[in-house]
Amino acid sequence: MVNFINLVVAGLATGAVYALIAIGFTLLWQTSQTINFAQGEFAMLPAFLMLAAASLGLPLWLAVLAGVAMSALVLGAAFKFVLVDPMLKHGVLPLAIATMALSIFMKETVKEVYSAEAQSFPSLLPDGNVAILGAPVSLQSVGVFVTSIVAVAALQLFIARTRTGRQMQATAQNPTVARILGIPVERMILLTFVINAVLVALASALISPIYLAKFSSGETLGLAAFIAAIVGGFNQIRGAIAGGMVLGIVDNLSAAYISTQYRGAVPLFLLIAVILFRPQGLFGRAEERTV
Amino acid sequence: MTTLRSHPVACALFAVIALGLLFGPLALNRYGLYILSLWAVTTIAAIGLNLTLGYAGQVSLAQGAFVGIGAYTTAIMTTQGWPILAALAVAVVLCFAIGWLLGYPALRVQHHYLAFVTLAFSTLAFLVFRNEEWLTKGIYGIIGIPRPVVFGFPTTRPLPFYYLCLGSLTLVSLATWWLVRSPWGRAFVALRENPIRALSLGVDTRRYTLMAFAIGSALGGVSGVLYAPLVEFVDPTPFALTHSLNLLMMVIVGGAGFFFGPFLGAIIAVLLPEWLRFAQGYYLIVYALFVMGLLVWSPTGLLGIADRWMAERRTRAASAARAAAAPTLEKEGV
Amino acid sequence: MRTVLEVSGISKHFGGIAAVDDVSFEVREGEILGIIGPNGCGKSTLFNCILGQLTPSKGDVRLDGQTVTGMRPSDLNRLGVSRTFQLLQVFPQLSVRENLILAGQEHKGTMLSRLFGARDAGLTGEADRMIAFFKMQHLADERAGGLSYGQQKLLDAAMAFMAGPRLVLLDEPAGGVNLTMLANLKDRLRAINVEQGATFVVIEHNMDFVMSLCTRVLVLAEGKVLAQGTPAEVRADKRVVDAYLGH
Numbered sequence: 030m031v032n033f034i035n036l037v038v039a040g041l042a043t044g045a046v047y048a049l050i051a052i053g054f055t056l057l058w059q060t061s062q063t064i065n066f067a068q069g070e071f072a073m074l075p076a077f078l079m080l081a082a083a084s085l086g087l088p089l090w091l092a093v094l095a096g097v098a099m100s101a102l103v104l105g106a107a108f109k110f111v112l113v114d115p116m117l118k119h120g121v122l123p124l125a126i127a128t129m130a131l132s133i134f135m136k137e138t139v140k141e142v143y144s145a146e147a148q149s150f151p152s153l154l155p156d157g158n159v160a161i162l163g164a165p166v167s168l169q170s171v172g173v174f175v176t177s178i179v180a181v182a183a184l185q186l187f188i189a190r191t192r193t194g195r196q197m198q199a200t201a202q203n204p205t206v207a208r209i210l211g212i213p214v215e216r217m218i219l220l221t222f223v224i225n226a227v228l229v230a231l232a233s234a235l236i237s238p239i240y241l242a243k244f245s246s247g248e249t250l251g252l253a254a255f256i257a258a259i260v261g262g263f264n265q266i267r268g269a270i271a272g273g274m275v276l277g278i279v280d281n282l283s284a285a286y287i288s289t290q291y292r293g294a295v296p297l298f299l300l301i302a303v304i305l306f307r308p309q310g311l312f313g314r315a316e317e318r319t320v
Numbered sequence: 321m322t323t324l325r326s327h328p329v330a331c332a333l334f335a336v337i338a339l340g341l342l343f344g345p346l347a348l349n350r351y352g353l354y355i356l357s358l359w360a361v362t363t364i365a366a367i368g369l370n371l372t373l374g375y376a377g378q379v380s381l382a383q384g385a386f387v388g389i390g391a392y393t394t395a396i397m398t399t400q401g402w403p404i405l406a407a408l409a410v411a412v413v414l415c416f417a418i419g420w421l422l423g424y425p426a427l428r429v430q431h432h433y434l435a436f437v438t439l440a441f442s443t444l445a446f447l448v449f450r451n452e453e454w455l456t457k458g459i460y461g462i463i464g465i466p467r468p469v470v471f472g473f474p475t476t477r478p479l480p481f482y483y484l485c486l487g488s489l490t491l492v493s494l495a496t497w498w499l500v501r502s503p504w505g506r507a508f509v510a511l512r513e514n515p516i517r518a519l520s521l522g523v524d525t526r527r528y529t530l531m532a533f534a535i536g537s538a539l540g541g542v543s544g545v546l547y548a549p550l551v552e553f554v555d556p557t558p559f560a561l562t563h564s565l566n567l568l569m570m571v572i573v574g575g576a577g578f579f580f581g582p583f584l585g586a587i588i589a590v591l592l593p594e595w596l597r598f599a600q601g602y603y604l605i606v607y608a609l610f611v612m613g614l615l616v617w618s619p620t621g622l623l624g625i626a627d628r629w630m631a632e633r634r635t636r637a638a639s640a641a642r643a644a645a646a647p648t649l650e651k652e653g654v
Numbered sequence: 655m656r657t658v659l660e661v662s663g664i665s666k667h668f669g670g671i672a673a674v675d676d677v678s679f680e681v682r683e684g685e686i687l688g689i690i691g692p693n694g695c696g697k698s699t700l701f702n703c704i705l706g707q708l709t710p711s712k713g714d715v716r717l718d719g720q721t722v723t724g725m726r727p728s729d730l731n732r733l734g735v736s737r738t739f740q741l742l743q744v745f746p747q748l749s750v751r752e753n754l755i756l757a758g759q760e761h762k763g764t765m766l767s768r769l770f771g772a773r774d775a776g777l778t779g780e781a782d783r784m785i786a787f788f789k790m791q792h793l794a795d796e797r798a799g800g801l802s803y804g805q806q807k808l809l810d811a812a813m814a815f816m817a818g819p820r821l822v823l824l825d826e827p828a829g830g831v832n833l834t835m836l837a838n839l840k841d842r843l844r845a846i847n848v849e850q851g852a853t854f855v856v857i858e859h860n861m862d863f864v865m866s867l868c869t870r871v872l873v874l875a876e877g878k879v880l881a882q883g884t885p886a887e888v889r890a891d892k893r894v895v896d897a898y899l900g901h
Contacts, residue, residue, distance in 0.1 A: 064432065115616045123619035125379065125432065126572055127612050129565055134608035141602060248561060252443060255436050290451045297440035304425045304433060503759045503768040503775045506748070510756055513745045520705070520739070521813065522731035522760035531765075635800065 034164040036281045042170035043239070044277020045177035049232040050250060051257035051269035052181065053225035059201040059264060060221045063113055064125040067132035068229070069251020074135055075100045075233035076150055076242040077143050089151055097230040105226030109219055132247060140244040150237035173235045180231055181270060184224070188266075197221060249293070253280075256296040260303045262313025271311050275299070345482055353478040354550075359590045360485035361546045364492050366570050366582030368539025371496065373568070374577030375508040376532035377515075382422070382438035383540045383567045385445035386415045388559025390544020392449065395462040395554045404468040404545065411541040419537030423530045434533065442561045449556035461555030465548050475549075485546055492539060499535070500579065508532060512577070569611050575623030584622055655682045656718065658821055658853045659704070664713035666699050673699040674710070675877040681821075686847060686854040688868035688885075690861070692898060696877040697857045698740075701825060704855075705737055706730050717821065732761065734820040736813075738827055743810040746799025750790060750809055753798050754781035757816035780816065788812045788842055804835035811839065815846055821853050828860040836860075840867050865889065873897070 050072045057063040065071070079096030083089060112131065116124040154172035158165040188194040199207045200217040208214045232250075233242075240246065257276045261268025279299060284292040303310060345353055369383045390411040397407040418441075426437040449456050456462065467475045468484070475481040499505060510518040511525040518525055548554050566589060574585025589607075596603035618625045659681040666674040674696040681687045689697050702708040704715050709724040716722065722730060745753050759768065759775040768775060785794050788808055793801065798809060807827060814822050827843070828836055840863065847854060858864045864871060865885040873880040873888055875897040881888055888894055 064435075066435075112612065112616075116619075119615070119619040122377070122379070122432070123615055125435070126568065127615045130569060130608045130611040130615070133562075133565060133569075134605055134612070137602075137604040137608065141605065248443075252439060256440065259433065259436060291444075291447055293447050294440075294444040297437070297444050300437060300440050301425060304429060304437070308429045499769075501773060503755075503771070503773070504765075506752060506756050506759065507768075509747055510745055513747060517739060517743065517745070518756075519727045520731060520737050521757050522728050522817070523756075524728050524760070524765070527765060638796075638800065 032285070034162055035166055036285050037278060038161060038166045038174070039170050040278035040281035041274060042173040042177075042277070043236070043281065044274040045174045045181075046232045046236045046273075047250075047253040047257045047277055048270045048273025049177055049180065049228045049235075050254040051261065051273050052184070052266055053228040054254050055258050055261075055263070055266055055269045056201070056221045057225055058258075060197070060204070061113065061117065061218050062121050062124075063117075064121065064128065065225075066125055066128040066251070067135060067247075068254050069247035069249070070132045070135040071100075071104050071226070071247075072229040072232045072236070072250045072254070073242070073244065073247040074104065074139065075230035076237040077139055077148075079234060080148060080150065080242065081143075083151075089153060093153065093234050096234065097227055100226040100230035100233075101223050103226075104229065105223035106219065108226075109222040113222075132251070136244055136247055143244070145244060147241040147243040150234075150242045152238035153234070154238075169239065173239070176231075176235060180228070184228075185266075193217075193220070252296050256300050260299055260310055262310025265310070265312045268310050268312035275311075341486060345479060350478050353482045355590060355594070357478070357482045357485045357550055359586055360482075360489040361543050361550055362567075362570070362590055363489055363582050363586040364546070365540045365543035365567055366574070366586045367492060367496055368536040368543070369567050370536075370571045370574075370576060370578075370582045371499075371539070372533045372536035373571055374575075374581065375500065375505070375512060376529045376536075377512040378427075378529055378533055379432060379435040379568070380438045380533060380536065381435055381561065381564045381568065382442045382445070383537070384559050384561065384563030384565075385438075385442045386419070386537045386540030387544040387547060387563065387567075388445060388449060388554075388556070389415055389418070390541035391548040391554045391559070392456055392462070392544070393541070394545045394548040395465050396455065398466050398468070398549070399462060399464060404549070408542065408545050411545050412538045415541030416534045416538040419534035420530065423533045427526050427529055427533075438564075439561070442564055446556055446560050449559060456556070459555060461553055463553050465552045465554065467549045467552075481550065485550070488542070488546055492542065496539075497579065504528065504531070569607070571621075573611060573614060573621050575621030575627075577620070578623040578627070581621055581623050655684065657681070658683050658718055659855065660714075660716040660719075661700075661704060662714045662716070664700065664703050664710045664715065666696075666703055666708060667711045672877050674703065676713070677874070677877070677879055678713075679872055679879065679882060681853055681855060683853055684847065684851055685870055686843075686856065686868045688856045688858060688864040688871045689874060690858060690864055690871060691874035691880070695874040697874055698825070699877075700874070701737075701823060701855075701857060705735070705823060728760075731817075731819075734817075735823070736815070736817060736819040736821075737823040738807075738810045738814050738825055740826045740829060744798040744801075744806050744813070746797065748798055749795050750798055750801070751778070751781050751785065751794045753809060753813055754784055754816050757813035761817040777816075784812050784816060787846070789838070804831045807831055808835070808839060808842075811843065815850065815852070818850060819852055821855070824854060824856045824858075826857055826859065828858055828863040836863065843867060 050068060054065060054068045057065050075096045078099045079092045082095040083092035087095060112127060113124065116127050152169060155168050157168045159168050159171060160166070188198050196207070196212045197217045197220055199210065199212055200214050204214050207217070236250070253276055257272035258269050259272070260275060261270065261272030276296065276299060280292060280295045283295050345356060348356065365383055365387050369380060372378050372380045393411040393414065394404065394407040397410065398404055422437050422441055423434060426434040450458055452458070467481055469475070470484055473480055475484050500508070507518070507523050507528050510523055511528055515525050570585035570589045571582055572585070573588055574581035574583065592607055593603055596606060614621065618628070620627070657680050662678045664674055664677045665672060677700055689700070691697055699708065703710040706725045706727045714721055714723050717733060717735065722733065745756065748756065755774050755777045758777045758780060762768070762775050762777070763771060782794070785791055790805070790808065793805060798806065801809065811824070811827060827839060831839060843854070844867065846852070856864065856868060868885060870882065871885050871888045872882040873894050880897055881891045881894050883891070
């Protein structure tokens with residue numbers, strides 16, 4: 030039982046991080062029809078930016094902030110202006126494939142420029158354990174979970190309560206109508222890209238202490254994000270959160286109780302199950318055949 | 321679907337290349353023959369992926385895994401004494417069936433779910449290759465894969481094996497050409513260009529897409545069947561996600577949907593590591609940048625650029641002809 | 655004369671809004687029914703409900719007595735229903751003749767037989783006949799993407815008739831077409847209606863086109879049937895005049 034609680038909490042922690050990455054992915058799709066296959070690498074790079082900043086002598090908290098800022102610039106704004114904007118006119122598929130090339134580019138660049146070895150990443154959260162339901166659970170896991178939830182809550186508040194947030198929501202639902210209503214659609218789309226960059230940077234900082242920072246982390250993180258988004262219902266932020274949690278917990282539990290060797294296969298089975306039994310995802314709406 | 325066949329210059333070019341492929345290798349050394357054989361084998365996988373991506377418009381991120389399935393099937397069976405044709409049969413059936421099983425649920429949904437399903441399957445396949453040591457010898461791999469004997473001729477030496485690869489490529493190309501020129505090919509074009517219109521004409525887009533994907537996956541398996549005896553050793557590494565991405569880039573760079581796209585893309589992908597050998601690991605970075613740049617400029621790849629140039633020449637000629645014929649057309653009210 | 659299409663009580667709700675509200679009508683063999691109405695009155699939604707692109711919230715669609723509500727468009731097509739589109743019309747890479755062959759090939763044989771049968775599925779003759787009927791001989795080998803807008807519309811219409819359908823739904827066939835071409839289109843549609851004995855349902859904005867082509871007209875406003883009758887009756891109906899002028 031102790032083990033089970035530990036696994037669930039750890040699962041919630043990783044799940045929360047997956048959720049952050051999945052939310053950003055969903056947002057990009059909603060507002061600009063961008064399927065970002067490099068999303069996993071997006072969640073890998075910030076950790077290295079932060080490590081680089083720290084190696085320049087900055088204290089950890091400042092290095093993390095610097096990493097977030099650099100992400101916002103590079104993975105947010107630069108990504109949009111340099112790659113997405115020129116490619117959008119060619120359609121969804123070419124842009125998706127361009128992001129695949131981008132993922133290779135980012136992965137290999139980190140491998141060559143920084144290191145092919147896994148790097149340890151210091152944690153902003155305290156060490157030690159805390160008792161939950163009688164079981165000693167790592168404070169790290171709890172901290173990761175809580176931080177992610179706070180971030181998601183802040184995002185939801187922003188979207189629902191602020192004027193800019195509501196404009197972003199309108200843009201996500203129907204850019205044409207939003208434009209007619211006078212909403213600065215281009216700026217809203219840029220904002221989504223920047224928000225995505227911040228979310229993945231946060232995810233990167235939270236997950237790297239646990240799983241180390243490696244150039245190849247993008248593969249697992251990306252796959253987790255895609256599956257979480259689909260399981261939750263491709264078009265829904267709530268879905269991305271739920272999907273991430275489900276994936277994190279199922280992943281952890283199956284690794285412990287079924288097989289660690291085939292842990293990487295969990296996303297596939299979850300995905301197939303969702304597609305077969307509930308293709309619209311947990312929170313999605315059943316699709317109409319479009320005109 | 322466009323080919324450059326109708327143009328006399330292209331025909332001449334084709335003839336020159338064909339002759340070069342037939343007789344040139346007599347002058348090549350062992351390494352040159354290896355590269356050319358690798359190109360032929362890779363092109364087969366790329367042709368399969370082109371069917372899925374270029375003709376049916378679906379992204380498959382598992383082609384590398386299917387190559388792996390073909391390779392392991394051959395490695396396991398031929399080291400046990402089975403003839404390569406038996407391995408070929410098993411690999412083709414297996415890959416086709418898996419393609420069908422993956423595609424059937426994935427294509428029921430609207431979005432590009434096949435991409436994600438194949439991505440996840442790629443991970444699973446790699447795990448099976450690596451973990452099931454009793455079958456695949458895991459990370460140690462299977463060594464001593466024999467070269468087949470074809471019509472009584474052994475292919476142990478590089479030159480005969482190259483001709484086997486070239487012959488297989490020719491057969492696959494002919495079969496694919498025939499497929500693409502059949503009513504199925506027309507249906508593929510339809511569902512890629514205008515799927516809603518295609519549906520309204522009775523084209524069962526889902527069934528055709530599924531077939532394209534399953535056949536494309538089977539061709540990946542065929543590629544693997546030749547790959548195993550080519551390198552005479554299989555382990556999981558060449559069949560990881562990276563290889564699927566490479567195959568995808570290849571098809572894109574050559575020109576998705578063009579018949580000769582895979583040929584062009586494969587030669588670039590096989591030669592690039594050689595040309596950029598001085599740059600060591602940087603060649604992938606350069607390649608990725610090149611692909612992104614190419615996509616921005618011409619999403620239909622290199623052959624797309626050629627095709628656009630030719631189409632422009634055609635339209636200019638046609639406009640001139642139309643201008644000359646204008647008075648007659650107006651009379652018909654068209 | 656038999657009833658080819660029977661639409662009963664079709665409603666389609668999006669959220670709280672009824673785009674189509676309890677629409678019922680019949681179309682008899684050989685008729686050309688025009689559906690008109692102000693912008694946003696639900697014409698396209700109604701069409702899509704009949705054609706299986708949308709599943710109606712309520713109501714039935716019957717084709718020659720058989721219930722076909724919500725059937726997939728490709729299955730409906732194989733039962734003999736075809737349509738033209740407002741946008742998204744032809745296949746740009748294929749030639750005009752190839753477009754027509756494609757339009758007919760899925761109705762001959764099975765998928766497997768198509769793989770091993772003739773390249774053109776035996777349809778070159780029929781395609782050429784259709785090309786001649788629509789007076790497009792000089793365009794037969796042209797890439798459809800290179801045709802003018804009006805020519806593409808004509809090809810779109812021709813494609814709808816390749817499989818000898820019993821019911822054809824035309825979605826704004828006159829939209830954006832010049833006057834000369836329009837007269838040609840109307841003439842060809844009337845001719846093929848007589849020759850093939852097919853039944854048409856036409857959505858249009860172009861009043862002259864509808865009134866001169868159609869044998870009966872149905873007027874929709876705000877998702878409901880406002881009036882139906884012959885063109886003359888409808889034109890004289892005060893409610894119709896109000897609905898159009900009121901907007």
